[in-house]
Amino acid sequence: MSVLAWRRPSLMPGFGLSVGYTVVYLSLIVLIPLSAVFIETSELGWGRFWDTVSAPRVVAALQTSFGASLIAATINAVFGLLVAWVLVRNPFPGRKLIDGLVDLPFALPTAVAGIALTAIYAPTGWIGQWLQPLGLQIGYQPAGIVVALIFIGLPFVVRTVQPILEDLDPEFEEAAVSLGANRWTTFRRVVLPELWPALLTGYALAFARGVGEYGSVIFIAGNMPMVSEIAPLLIVTKLEQFEYAEATAIAAAMLVLSFVILLCINGLQWWRTNRHAA
Amino acid sequence: MSITARAITKRFGAFTALDDINLDVESGDLIALLGPSGCGKTTLLRVIAGMEFPDEGAVLLDGEDMTHAHIQRREVGFVFQHYALFRHMTVFENVAFGLRSRPRRERPSEQAIRHKVHELLELVQLGWLADRFPAQLSGGQRQRIALARALAIEPRYLLLDEPFGALDASVRKELRRWLRHLHDELHVTSLFVTHDQEEAMEVASRIVVMNKGRIEQVGTPEEIYDHPATPFVSTFIGNVNVLKGHISNGRLLSGDWQLPLGEDTPSVAKGASITGYVRPHDIALLRPQATPEAAGLPRGRVHHIQPMGGTYQFEIAPLDPVELLDKSILEVELSRRDAAHLNLAVGETVAMQALTIHWYETAVSQADGDRQQEEVSAETPRRAVAT
Numbered sequence: 001m002s003v004l005a006w007r008r009p010s011l012m013p014g015f016g017l018s019v020g021y022t023v024v025y026l027s028l029i030v031l032i033p034l035s036a037v038f039i040e041t042s043e044l045g046w047g048r049f050w051d052t053v054s055a056p057r058v059v060a061a062l063q064t065s066f067g068a069s070l071i072a073a074t075i076n077a078v079f080g081l082l083v084a085w086v087l088v089r090n091p092f093p094g095r096k097l098i099d100g101l102v103d104l105p106f107a108l109p110t111a112v113a114g115i116a117l118t119a120i121y122a123p124t125g126w127i128g129q130w131l132q133p134l135g136l137q138i139g140y141q142p143a144g145i146v147v148a149l150i151f152i153g154l155p156f157v158v159r160t161v162q163p164i165l166e167d168l169d170p171e172f173e174e175a176a177v178s179l180g181a182n183r184w185t186t187f188r189r190v191v192l193p194e195l196w197p198a199l200l201t202g203y204a205l206a207f208a209r210g211v212g213e214y215g216s217v218i219f220i221a222g223n224m225p226m227v228s229e230i231a232p233l234l235i236v237t238k239l240e241q242f243e244y245a246e247a248t249a250i251a252a253a254m255l256v257l258s259f260v261i262l263l264c265i266n267g268l269q270w271w272r273t274n275r276h277a278a
Numbered sequence: 279m280s281i282t283a284r285a286i287t288k289r290f291g292a293f294t295a296l297d298d299i300n301l302d303v304e305s306g307d308l309i310a311l312l313g314p315s316g317c318g319k320t321t322l323l324r325v326i327a328g329m330e331f332p333d334e335g336a337v338l339l340d341g342e343d344m345t346h347a348h349i350q351r352r353e354v355g356f357v358f359q360h361y362a363l364f365r366h367m368t369v370f371e372n373v374a375f376g377l378r379s380r381p382r383r384e385r386p387s388e389q390a391i392r393h394k395v396h397e398l399l400e401l402v403q404l405g406w407l408a409d410r411f412p413a414q415l416s417g418g419q420r421q422r423i424a425l426a427r428a429l430a431i432e433p434r435y436l437l438l439d440e441p442f443g444a445l446d447a448s449v450r451k452e453l454r455r456w457l458r459h460l461h462d463e464l465h466v467t468s469l470f471v472t473h474d475q476e477e478a479m480e481v482a483s484r485i486v487v488m489n490k491g492r493i494e495q496v497g498t499p500e501e502i503y504d505h506p507a508t509p510f511v512s513t514f515i516g517n518v519n520v521l522k523g524h525i526s527n528g529r530l531l532s533g534d535w536q537l538p539l540g541e542d543t544p545s546v547a548k549g550a551s552i553t554g555y556v557r558p559h560d561i562a563l564l565r566p567q568a569t570p571e572a573a574g575l576p577r578g579r580v581h582h583i584q585p586m587g588g589t590y591q592f593e594i595a596p597l598d599p600v601e602l603l604d605k606s607i608l609e610v611e612l613s614r615r616d617a618a619h620l621n622l623a624v625g626e627t628v629a630m631q632a633l634t635i636h637w638y639e640t641a642v643s644q645a646d647g648d649r650q651q652e653e654v655s656a657e658t659p660r661r662a663v664a665t
Contacts, residue, residue, distance in 0.1 A: 171362040174329055178349050178356040179376035180431055189375075193366040 037255060040248040052249040057225050058234060062250075064142060065231040066257060069210030072149030077203045080157025081195070087158070088165045102158050105151055110215030117148055118219045140222030145230060148216045153206030160202035161195055168194055196272050204265040211258050279305040279340055279434045279467045281326060286335035288321055295321040296332065297491035305340075306465045308458070310472055310482035314514070318491040319471045320439055326469065327354050327437050339435065352435070355428030355466075359440040361420045363412040369423050370408040373398055376431040398426040401460070418449040422456075429464070438470035442477060454481050475515050479503070487511050512555040512636055517611075519561075520603040521554040521635070530554065533599035534576035535632050551640040553603065558611035560634040563592065563620060566627060575629040576600050580622050581607060590617035594630065 041049060052058065086092075087099055105113065121128045122139035131138060138144050168191065176186040214232040221228045231254055238247035281303040288296040295318045303309050311319040324330040326337055328349035336345045344352050363372050373395045377386055386394065399405040402422040412420055421441060428436065441457070442450040458481050461468055472478050478485045479499040487494040487502060487510075494514075495507040506512040513520070523532030530537045532554055564572040576598035584591040592610040602608065608630065612620070622628060 169360070169362070171358050171360065172364065175356070175358060175362040175364075175427075176375070176379070178327065178329075178354065179379060179427065180350055181375070181379035185379050189379075190364055193364075 037248050037251050040245060041252045044245045044249055049249050052246045053253045058250055060226045061229045061231040061234045064229060065211055068142060068145040068149055069207050072146050072153055072210050073203050073207035075150055076153045076157045076206045077199055080154055080202060081161055081199060084158045084161040084165055088162060102155050106155050113151055114148060114216035114219030117151060121147060121220060139220055142228050144220040145217050145228060148220050149210040149213060152213050152216055153209050156205035156209060157202035160198045164195055164198040197269050200265055200269045204262055208258060208262060281467060282338035284336045286325060286332045288325060288332045294491050299493060301486060303467060305467055308461045308468045308483045310470055310478035310485045311488060312472055312475060312478040312485050313488035315473055317488045319488050323437050323439055323469060323471050327356050328352050353433050354435045354437050355431060355433030357424050357428050357438040357441055359443050361424040363420055363424055365412055369410050370395055372423060373427045373430050398430055402426045417445045418453055436466045436468040440471050457481055506636060509638055517558050517609060519556045519608050521556060522601040522603055523552050523554050525550045525552060530635060530637060533601045535600060537632060537635055552637040553640050554635040554637040556632050556635050558609040561610045562631040562633055563610060564629040566629045572629040575631050577627050577629050578608060580624050580626050580628060583624060588614055590614060
């Protein structure tokens, strides 16, 4: 059977060329570097790999990284949706300015963001000093990691939900209201189902970014082993001690975990979309 | 369940969408809002529904002032041009939406909802589609589901925005008839917006013709067609040939055409200029030598013959003076039988007789210096009928 048996007749030219290009490009940029991680890790063998990955300090770091990312992505999904909603539906003076501000976490060097957040949330910082007497400490605590990841991840949710919301015909809401639904019912039963796919994409992106984030987190986290140390920092620490195989082992564990979680999110999205398709 | 609009004006920025609209709709009526796009018909519908609020004027529903009332107090069922069905809900869930969205105290039991929804789906003859999603339906089916959904809340008024606009011709024709039957069954006061005059004539008991934010005429389909109140209605409803002419000795003269003015025509200044409107089927064609009268009629040459099924359309280039406005070709429509009887061919000469002309006095203003600007006065619609 020909290799191109699954190729459907199409009027669009360059099928072979474009597929070939895509595969080569993705291989060079994504696949080969990632497989290098696993090849390097394989030097360890299963036993030492497992010892490295299941060390209490590594497990704690992985927990911190993934836990903080999930919490931050969830918070971002809720408040990012709110920001997108306000930007699309409530034309207020200065909206363009706020709209531009949303992209800032993309552009700002993450170290700058980390230092700025630390200055604010440290126990002596602008906000930190008021939270301290209340028994709340954000800087140098896992909570600080979450704050940094919320900052970094916000644009992902806003920018994925915003265009969908802009395209959403107000007729759907008008129809719901004319049928007697109140604002909350209209939002919950008519608007939100339309936004789910975009919201999940934004959630996934914010989460993925959070897991890999390094620069902004290490300043505010305090980096106490077993408490507020993130996995990427642990990898860097291992590298500095020339334990390359151990470093890639942690990286491989992170990759697999991220892949599984993203797969779940995509599956959820696929399920939601396909339920109503023709 | 009457609807009254009183002096409604609505502006969007510098654009006046509705300009002093006054309208009375009686309980149980089926009304068409007809006009070209941008004439304000959809805006008027949305103002009545409570989706837009007028800058001036009042909306009265059943005598009660509802100008600023929330849409839910008005008890209207609204059907959107593009259906606005909820994509992620089944047909059943769509129709049940209104009932399930009621406050808990007023919400019927799940069983009552089920019963009601199935009853409505039977009414729109789509009971077998209850478990489908909107994406799986045809356009005509979606529109009927949208209607069932609007009827579920038992509205006192049914408002439809271009209900058949997005459908193809055969489905549209079927749905029109179906909507009229449904209205006969339910007797809900209904308003629908359309830009299709045929649709308005076929479905509505009364037609509201709108243009540029104003109401031009309100009447039954017959009144609108046979007694257009303004030049706009004359040209917008049906095809029409536009003529120039004047009044002389109780007769209407346009080129070689002469028509006696009716008895009831009030005196018009002798020599007054007029603009006349003749429908293609209000012109008779004769062989020039057929009768003595035919010899005196203006003649023309057959330019093109278009069979349209039941009728034949003739394009005729006048040979004797007929003062046509804008065009050099006269459109004439004959029944199939008359056309067969005459048996004309392209290039032959025929005599033409205008049977009915609607005319309006032409007011002449000299606002633009030397260039005379002629305006058709809308206040004096007249009819001249050949005896």
